[in-house]
Amino acid sequence: MSKQYVRLDKDNAAVLLVDHQTGLLSLVRDIDPDKFKNNVLALADMALYFKLPTILTTSFEQGPNGPLVPELKEMFPDAPYIARPGQINAWDNADFVQAIESTGKKQLIIAGVVTEVCVAFPVLSAIEAGYEVFVIADASGTFNAMTRDAAWDRMSAAGAQMMTWFGAACELHRDWRNDIEGLGTLFSNHIPDYRNLMNSYFTLQEQK
């Protein structure tokens, strides 16, 4: 009667980054801005590292919402980039859905701003369309904890899997032996505590 264990599979997963725009980010207050920026960039690095097809979408970049954060634009210069003309639920935009279908992937990793709208709406639509959906909760932000809690409740009840960028990276990688250095670098760049462990370790190794 409980949810089946569907594992993230790097050969079957795509990443959707929804509305990480410079204006909208000023609305995010359920997570510290330093941490949030780090999490979003960590998710993007993860997508690049695992060569996951990644789709960018924004809402009204020309207006107060502001442009996509430049770092994301630079990291995915060739990714499908759907500047939606007005649809709030990205799934209502045919180009966006088409871009997803073109990847041929059946697992969708989604993050965005703000959680209860730009994330939750396409999450619910994607589940209905038959996709396995993994929400990257810590790369998604919103107004406050109460808003977030309501959004998590709705997405989880619909069958989405609530995850974080670190959990997703570990589930995609499966085995450190696939590439120790690559995964280690990803972690070192985005987890200060892990970077410290590594720096302590390698310094001591060199002293031998």
Place this chain on the structure above:
Amino acid sequence: MSKQYVRLDKDNAAVLLVDHQTGLLSLVRDIDPDKFKNNVLALADMALYFKLPTILTTSFEQGPNGPLVPELKEMFPDAPYIARPGQINAWDNADFVQAIESTGKKQLIIAGVVTEVCVAFPVLSAIEAGYEVFVIADASGTFNAMTRDAAWDRMSAAGAQMMTWFGAACELHRDWRNDIEGLGTLFSNHIPDYRNLMNSYFTLQEQK
């Protein structure tokens, strides 16, 4: 096995405002009063903006519970207004249920004070009666976080969708192109961060 995605539809939704009374509001301590006042008025503005049939109900206005907050009374001068003679669960009042049925809508957006009683009771009854129920969590308040958590758990387990006024507004609107200025004004009036974005943007636009 998980909940289906039922979207809010502005042609099929009604709003129920339950017991936002000046006395009862002094019981609300799980949310800051400035924010709570803003959220309740935002929900009311949203109902007006989308022209959703709205029903007001109160419990013992003549006594310590106090009158309905005057702003709501003024915003909905012609709305059905059921001053319940004693029923705690508004759904136990035939006039209230009749008023809902008269709208012909099958989606109910509910908020009130206090969450675990004035909101949860009619929510559970409405689900049982076959309605799709959307709780506006941030326009509902109660004694403390523990009380709120218990109420959310009960409502969510029964199949209610936990939402916020902002999420509901976005799901009702579907597409900015339906009316950019109207929705923008609603947000500007009730989200200070969004108002700042707009003020920065339009000032800069004017400088051109």
Place this chain on the structure above:
Amino acid sequence: MSKQYVRLDKDNAAVLLVDHQTGLLSLVRDIDPDKFKNNVLALADMALYFKLPTILTTSFEQGPNGPLVPELKEMFPDAPYIARPGQINAWDNADFVQAIESTGKKQLIIAGVVTEVCVAFPVLSAIEAGYEVFVIADASGTFNAMTRDAAWDRMSAAGAQMMTWFGAACELHRDWRNDIEGLGTLFSNHIPDYRNLMNSYFTLQEQK
């Protein structure tokens, strides 16, 4: 697919107070002691007010766990009182189950110390035995919030309804007209904010 709405019914409900002992209370740290004391006594007053059959049980009163809090002993002088010789799950004690069966009630209102053991264990057993179970979350306490969250998750997943003493009282009462003064007194005695509302109101009434 979601839980059905089972309403508390004052003619079909019994109250179980599990291990509110003077020693064990020093373990409770997920809720402030002033508030917790008030909530437990409010639940007891509620049981008396609605004349619900109430069953007391304790674990090792002679040892460090300490005696049942004297107030409860005094409030229910004739209630079944099962001093368990060793069973941790009160449901493993035949006298306790027998006492419940003797009430003939099918709805059980349960609170106790500590939440994940003295409450959760009989809650899970009672559900399995076919009872409708209502946990009074705010009259139950434990070591910390993490412990509480785990206990709530387990009980809710098993089908228990998470409630508070105030929510239970309102659901039992159904309609203020059944006895305005009685319910008002219960609230005035245990909700300082409500007492203030009433004092302001009646003072002003008298001035007329």
Place this chain on the structure above:
Amino acid sequence: MSKQYVRLDKDNAAVLLVDHQTGLLSLVRDIDPDKFKNNVLALADMALYFKLPTILTTSFEQGPNGPLVPELKEMFPDAPYIARPGQINAWDNADFVQAIESTGKKQLIIAGVVTEVCVAFPVLSAIEAGYEVFVIADASGTFNAMTRDAAWDRMSAAGAQMMTWFGAACELHRDWRNDIEGLGTLFSNHIPDYRNLMNSYFTLQEQK
């Protein structure tokens, strides 16, 4: 050996509003935006109500910092308005100091964004220049609580009096009999709990 009691005196006080700009406000995260907006407007209303000379100043309105929030501009159309060409400490701007001196007041009520810079710097300078300084802490905002705590420590150690808009209003008014309705309106407009008290009261009065 302790600070002397210097009371705010409405005939000897001026208000300085420093850098409440639409862009800078997105940096404020030590206080909820709904509450902060309310506090700033309450302070402005207070200044108008007591007819205190008020001075506005901004930093780089043309750039990312954004314009002064329009509400303040509209509330004080004739107030001295010093758009600083670059000075971070407003006190380093001769026009600003000149505007203060022109008021002839010796008590300065200061609020702004962000607390440890735009507020603290002129506060420290003003004390050095011999003024009595009253910081309106809840109409001043900054990055986080740690930043705020450091700023408060520095200002308090220098001799500033830490206050809030409500405390300042009460100290300026001295006696309700000076104008019950005016002060009541100010409170009703900016303290939802107080508004509720008044609405309950006057409704009951009318029923007589």
Place this chain on the structure above:
Amino acid sequence: MSKQYVRLDKDNAAVLLVDHQTGLLSLVRDIDPDKFKNNVLALADMALYFKLPTILTTSFEQGPNGPLVPELKEMFPDAPYIARPGQINAWDNADFVQAIESTGKKQLIIAGVVTEVCVAFPVLSAIEAGYEVFVIADASGTFNAMTRDAAWDRMSAAGAQMMTWFGAACELHRDWRNDIEGLGTLFSNHIPDYRNLMNSYFTLQEQK
């Protein structure tokens, strides 16, 4: 260079209870209402126990502020009771100051609602008038923690001693041998954890 140790002396102390009114109490949100009610009554019990002259004062009882909480009225039927006609700072009321002077005491124990006004103003005035002032912080309440912190900073900088009802009771009593049972009863009635200790202890004693 630091403050001298001035001890509370039961032969030289008076208690001032300022504006604990049923309406104003709805403004208090920096402390839980169950705890706050308990602390105020504990302070009152303490005053009675040590037979300290106690002075009550209120502000506009006829209006929205509401009457003095009835419990205090009943506990001090013969105490000076100054219903101020309008002065916000109680010290500006000659009758209030006269009542204090009539006690002949030089140490003042003060609590009230709200902290930064009804407490802080007479505290600052009393210090200026040469009294030793002890603020009972946990029997004083206000809008939020930021407001409280500002009020504490101002009072402490002025030389007030920040205390709690329990600390004051202990400093007044000096030695348990002066009356073990009396002090024990005071603590048992207002500190649930202490009551539990006593109940465990005496139960075990009786078992011998």
Place this chain on the structure above:
Amino acid sequence: MSKQYVRLDKDNAAVLLVDHQTGLLSLVRDIDPDKFKNNVLALADMALYFKLPTILTTSFEQGPNGPLVPELKEMFPDAPYIARPGQINAWDNADFVQAIESTGKKQLIIAGVVTEVCVAFPVLSAIEAGYEVFVIADASGTFNAMTRDAAWDRMSAAGAQMMTWFGAACELHRDWRNDIEGLGTLFSNHIPDYRNLMNSYFTLQEQK
């Protein structure tokens, strides 16, 4: 429709301790280090006390992750110890699964670092493999509360039972009469409040 009550049974349960390594522990920030250390050792003591087969596993002990905490190594000198060569999900390691199967137990008690990976992955795999899984939430740690909440949501939705070491110990023991002193010692060593109760009690007993 809700989860069945599956009780922990000491004759049918095994304990899995996953990656409690000295380096990885520096990543744990959702629980205080003093408390976390105590909880992990309490869980280990519990396993020894109930003679539950226990399996240890680590990931890259030679690298920055650091060695298993020495206390665990010493407490379980003869336990299966699987130093995984690279698999992130311990269940992907055949030796680990083999060690579990060799125990012949069908209930698995799991704790580890970090929650959303080292705990959640084998939890989900074990459920899929037909085991009853009990997560010891308070002996598992991770980066922050948001990460933990996402992990709990995923595990709970999959059918895991969320528990704590204390709850598990009580459910395994069933009845104090099975061994009062043994369980009492376990609690005394890991619950300071319980130790205090016992010390107060036995001291008083000795005085008789």
Place this chain on the structure above:
Amino acid sequence: MSKQYVRLDKDNAAVLLVDHQTGLLSLVRDIDPDKFKNNVLALADMALYFKLPTILTTSFEQGPNGPLVPELKEMFPDAPYIARPGQINAWDNADFVQAIESTGKKQLIIAGVVTEVCVAFPVLSAIEAGYEVFVIADASGTFNAMTRDAAWDRMSAAGAQMMTWFGAACELHRDWRNDIEGLGTLFSNHIPDYRNLMNSYFTLQEQK
């Protein structure tokens, strides 16, 4: 005008442990019990390590307050042990003051339960008597954060130095070269994070 830097000197310091009794510990709720127990024992270990004269005192061990925690009794079998017959302020007990004077030390390191009474009172008295006083804040506990804040304010204003056991240990030791292993052991036993660092380090060293 600010406090002079008085350094802790191991040849001139004594330790006072006030009322760490098994009953009174149940009152401590401003710090987690696991952490508090660790801090108190760390302070005791520190006193032993630096061979500081240590004085124990208790209040009414025979009654509900309970006995001194046994660990402290065992660690200081020969220390002066003043079981006060009734004085709440330990400084009012001539034996206690005499025991301090007998040490010939002029720096007093004080911790106890509860902070605003058992710690603050002798702290204030000791300063008045001319001692340099260092409060070990994290080995002192009380009812809640508000109570603690008031106590800190009073002690700090009087000239006490607020410290922690770790800070005191470091200031007493001055230079690691005085005994690396001893201080390292003290830290390893009471700071889990430091123990992890040491275990990682020495394991790696051994691998060479």
Place this chain on the structure above:
Amino acid sequence: MSKQYVRLDKDNAAVLLVDHQTGLLSLVRDIDPDKFKNNVLALADMALYFKLPTILTTSFEQGPNGPLVPELKEMFPDAPYIARPGQINAWDNADFVQAIESTGKKQLIIAGVVTEVCVAFPVLSAIEAGYEVFVIADASGTFNAMTRDAAWDRMSAAGAQMMTWFGAACELHRDWRNDIEGLGTLFSNHIPDYRNLMNSYFTLQEQK
């Protein structure tokens, strides 16, 4: 009677970075690691930007404390670097003090790990030696908030100025016109909210 306003002067200030070592950083739990890393690097960038003489010091890099974080080593390749052989208070190391004296500066900006030792000790010594001391509170970290509060209290009482890297940068810069682009870049690199403002602004500027 209050502290004089001593302003940071870029021609008279030096920066001391004390014990930001990869091992010790695992002890820091009063501030989130993402934010702390950012703050320390921001302070370092600030020192470079204003060309302030900067001095690095560490304690036992060869042992568990670990090496200085590599980023700092790389940013200040030519800075005095004092690897202390054992002194806990860096001021007890003659080379460290000599390095400071060699700068000829009289204002010291200090940050380090952990706050109550590695920061507070040299802060107190430096004040005693006649320097003006500015603590960068948000680039200093320690075990928990209680430890930090005690350290702040001690340093502030001794006359240190509590600041943050942002406040210090603003006070050093004095006037944006000294270099708009340089300061803007510093802020953009270390304040995500400010970076967003700038990105929104410049994107819009380019659209003209």
